[in-house]
Amino acid sequence: MKSALRSLIDESVTIIREVAAEFERPAMLFSGGKDSVVMLHLAVRAFSPARVPFPVMHIDTGHNFAEVIEFRDRAVRDLDVQLIIGSVQASIDAGRMQDATGPRASRNPLQTVTLLDSIKEYKFDAVFGGARRDEERARAKERVYSHRDAFGQWDPKTQRPELWGIYNGRHKPGEHFRIFPISNWTELDIWQFVADYNIDLPSIYYAHRRQVFRRDNMWMAVSPFLQPEEGETVSEELVRFRTVGDATCTAAIESSAASIEQVIAETSVARITERGATRADDRISEAGMEDRKRTGYF
Amino acid sequence: MERLHFATVGSVDDGKSTLIGRLLYDSKSIFEDQLEHIEAVSKRRGDDYVDLSLLTDGLRAEREQGITIDVAYRYFATPKRSFIIADCPGHIQYTRNMITGASNADLAIVLVDARTGVVEQTRRHSLLVSLLGVPHLVICVNKMDLVEYDQAIFDKIREEFETFASRLDLHDVTFLPISALAGDNVVSRSANMSWFEGPTLLHHLENIYIASDDNRIDTRFPVQYVIRPQRADTPDYRGYAGRVAGGMLRVGDDIMVLPSGLTSTITGIDSPNGPVEQAEPGQAVTVLLKDDLSITRGDMFCRPNNRPRTSQELEAMLCWMDDAAPLQLDKIYTIKHTTKLARGKVSNVLYRLDISNLHRETDIKELKFNEIGRVTIHTTSPLFFDDYHQNRTTGSFILVDESSGQTVAAGMLLSPRS
Ligand SMILES: Nc1nc2c(ncn2[C@@H]2O[C@H](COP(=O)(O)OP(=O)(O)OP(=O)(O)O)[C@@H](O)[C@H]2O)c(=O)[nH]1
Ligand SMILES: [Mg+2]
Numbered sequence: 001m002k003s004a005l006r007s008l009i010d011e012s013v014t015i016i017r018e019v020a021a022e023f024e025r026p027a028m029l030f031s032g033g034k035d036s037v038v039m040l041h042l043a044v045r046a047f048s049p050a051r052v053p054f055p056v057m058h059i060d061t062g063h064n065f066a067e068v069i070e071f072r073d074r075a076v077r078d079l080d081v082q083l084i085i086g087s088v089q090a091s092i093d094a095g096r097m098q099d100a101t102g103p104r105a106s107r108n109p110l111q112t113v114t115l116l117d118s119i120k121e122y123k124f125d126a127v128f129g130g131a132r133r134d135e136e137r138a139r140a141k142e143r144v145y146s147h148r149d150a151f152g153q154w155d156p157k158t159q160r161p162e163l164w165g166i167y168n169g170r171h172k173p174g175e176h177f178r179i180f181p182i183s184n185w186t187e188l189d190i191w192q193f194v195a196d197y198n199i200d201l202p203s204i205y206y207a208h209r210r211q212v213f214r215r216d217n218m219w220m221a222v223s224p225f226l227q228p229e230e231g232e233t234v235s236e237e238l239v240r241f242r243t244v245g246d247a248t249c250t251a252a253i254e255s256s257a258a259s260i261e262q263v264i265a266e267t268s269v270a271r272i273t274e275r276g277a278t279r280a281d282d283r284i285s286e287a288g289m290e291d292r293k294r295t296g297y298f
Numbered sequence: 299m300e301r302l303h304f305a306t307v308g309s310v311d312d313g314k315s316t317l318i319g320r321l322l323y324d325s326k327s328i329f330e331d332q333l334e335h336i337e338a339v340s341k342r343r344g345d346d347y348v349d350l351s352l353l354t355d356g357l358r359a360e361r362e363q364g365i366t367i368d369v370a371y372r373y374f375a376t377p378k379r380s381f382i383i384a385d386c387p388g389h390i391q392y393t394r395n396m397i398t399g400a401s402n403a404d405l406a407i408v409l410v411d412a413r414t415g416v417v418e419q420t421r422r423h424s425l426l427v428s429l430l431g432v433p434h435l436v437i438c439v440n441k442m443d444l445v446e447y448d449q450a451i452f453d454k455i456r457e458e459f460e461t462f463a464s465r466l467d468l469h470d471v472t473f474l475p476i477s478a479l480a481g482d483n484v485v486s487r488s489a490n491m492s493w494f495e496g497p498t499l500l501h502h503l504e505n506i507y508i509a510s511d512d513n514r515i516d517t518r519f520p521v522q523y524v525i526r527p528q529r530a531d532t533p534d535y536r537g538y539a540g541r542v543a544g545g546m547l548r549v550g551d552d553i554m555v556l557p558s559g560l561t562s563t564i565t566g567i568d569s570p571n572g573p574v575e576q577a578e579p580g581q582a583v584t585v586l587l588k589d590d591l592s593i594t595r596g597d598m599f600c601r602p603n604n605r606p607r608t609s610q611e612l613e614a615m616l617c618w619m620d621d622a623a624p625l626q627l628d629k630i631y632t633i634k635h636t637t638k639l640a641r642g643k644v645s646n647v648l649y650r651l652d653i654s655n656l657h658r659e660t661d662i663k664e665l666k667f668n669e670i671g672r673v674t675i676h677t678t679s680p681l682f683f684d685d686y687h688q689n690r691t692t693g694s695f696i697l698v699d700e701s702s703g704q705t706v707a708a709g710m711l712l713s714p715r716s
Contacts, residue, residue: 004301013582045570050527137356161394163401170703276331
């Protein structure tokens with residue numbers, strides 16, 4: 001009998017190859033987070049022994065965990081792929097937008113501008129993202145081939161039908177598609193793959209001691225980009241990250257899971273979703289993710 | 299672990315999303331923050347109870363209108379099985395989204411409101427599920443709490459459905475009386491319906507034997523992508539990547555390439571896990587051949603003595619999904635079939651199905667939004683295909699409108715009527 005993970009791999013590899021065959025200029029988003037790492041490994045396996053026939057792109061807010069950037073550079077070297085960096089700082093310097101200011105400022109929403117500018121600059125017509133449907137209720141609704149109009153916008157009310165395994169990537173000049181090859185994977189599937197294929201991840205996914213403070217019921221890491229406010233006290237805790245994103249809005253969880261096996265054990269009994277546990281930005285409103293996606297966010 | 303893919307279908311408001319919410323809630327598959335979120339939203343709206351449909355109705359417009367607009371996918375697992383759920387919309391306007399959700403399902407749950415019984419959308423969705431070849435069906439007569447858990451009502455709806463369904467191609471149909479709202483017979487047995495002796499819905503989903511509908515006999519391999527590394531360490535590598543659509547591929551097998559008709563022998567198969575000796579339906583692999591043939595995307599490998607049909611004249615059941623314009627005879631559409639793009643036009647509508655009684659209406663010149671008909675299609679280049687009942691992959695296609703880019707129809711290829 002086919003294992004569920006193997007069917008997922010077959011489906012994802014098929015989607016990645018289909019896009020490489022049908023689109024002129026695809027690119028794969030790569031943040032160094034576990035989902036994009038798994039997606040990139042699937043791409044490597046899809047084209048082996050040839051190189052991955054498209055570049056990877058990191059939309060860099062400049063507010064990163066150092067371990068992740070170090071990992072990113074090592075991964076693209078080891079996997080022999082070309083890296084393009086879309087820099088939020090460069091977009092700010094060029095006057096495309098203003099930096100976020102104020103005590104709780106985060107550059108997370110600013111990524112959309114840089115992402116759309118980069119797509120235009122490099123004329124990408126398909127951009128792979130590592131989003132999973134189990135992450136969030138708006139993502140649960142999205143197609144594998146997700147159409148974006150000339151403004152980069154998603155319209156959830158007019159999604160194209162998507163039947164069987166037949167995908168329709170037809171678009172007008174200036175429009176593009178976001179492609180989600182790991183739509184049907186769950187957080188646990190990702191970790192199972194990491195275990196079965198011995199995938200290297202940034203060290204912050206495993207338990208380590210870190211300077212943190214409590215905010216909105218979450219553990220935020222002290223960094224050059226995020227400092228405690230008055231009344232927030234810093235302590236050193238044993239934590240790990242369940243997701244990796246912009247350092248100003250990604251929280252750590254208390255955990256002693258230091259190995260892949262321990263992370264799998266912890267994930268299988270988790271009572272809180274990964275975004276609920278770690279993302280300050282998702283608490284904005286009832287439809288925070290949907291609204292951001294509509295305007296072109298990942 | 300094996301994964302069962304099921305879809306909930308049926309008319310608007312019959313309780314599909316509530317049922318999924320109930321299934322997840324009672325099987326303890328809801329995360330605390332998700333529950334807090336829907337509790338808060340229900341409270342803010344002044345509901346008396348937590349509205350479980352909010353778990354899948356995640357779009358702003360869905361919450362405003364209180365209906366499902368597009369399919370939501372959810373994943374959950376019990377110790378026995380893991381599941382992919384496609385919660386489909388019931389509203390007729392969004393039938394194409396229902397088709398999207400049901401096209402890959404192993405099983406469909408058809409919800410019927412106990413107060414209204416079988417209505418037009420129940421019939422339309424059941425017809426679509428049968429055309430799509432979904433192998434298993436569960437008819438849930440829902441909202442039994444609103445009819446005093448009356449067995450006579452359940453029996454009557456069951457009869458009503460069976461009368462209609464006798465004209466459909468359905469094989470395995472199970473009936474369950476439930477209340478999605480109150481939880482009767484969803485995960486735990488109902489104390490209100492002791493007259494019912496069958497299983498609960500979850501028990502049924504966990505234990506039903508799902509025969510694979512993969513065709514393991516007729517070897518079909520649509521070439522998706524040619525892998526040529528151009529690297530010093532693999533100068534001669536030339537592999538044909540794709541997903542096995544039928545039969546088995548084995549190293550040493552003789553194969554024929556369509557459309558050229560040239561033959562060769564498989565010398566190697568690479569999978570995402572490295573080289574393998576054989577590949578089965580669904581597997582994504584790269585095939586290496588003994589001979590250097592000219593092969594491109596859209597070609598198909600088969601066995602020399604077992605070929606798909608090859609023709610420019612097709613006959614198919616067509617579901618029209620475009621709300622902007624009806625199917626126009628003799629207009630050129632793009633056809634996407636396996637990895638092949640062709641162009642073609644519908645030359646004739648043989649008949650249209652009347653959803654209410656399944657009668658065949660002839661003398662039809664177009665198919666409008668949500669209509670289903672049997673058509674003949676003429677393509678600019680030959681397709682290599684099988685009857686949809688033999689092979690869901692080589693037997694299916696979509697039509698794309700060349701100016702709007704929209705996917706306007708779903709088609710299932712059939713043998714011409716004699
Ligand atoms: N009394 C009662 N009400 C129910 C039951 N199941 C669902 N409802 C109610 O029926 C209404 C519609 O439920 P939904 O779950 O949104 O229906 P749906 O089939 O998903 O609707 P669409 O997705 O829009 O087609 C809601 O008000 C539910 O609370 C039930 O078993 N008993
Ligand atoms: Mg619904």
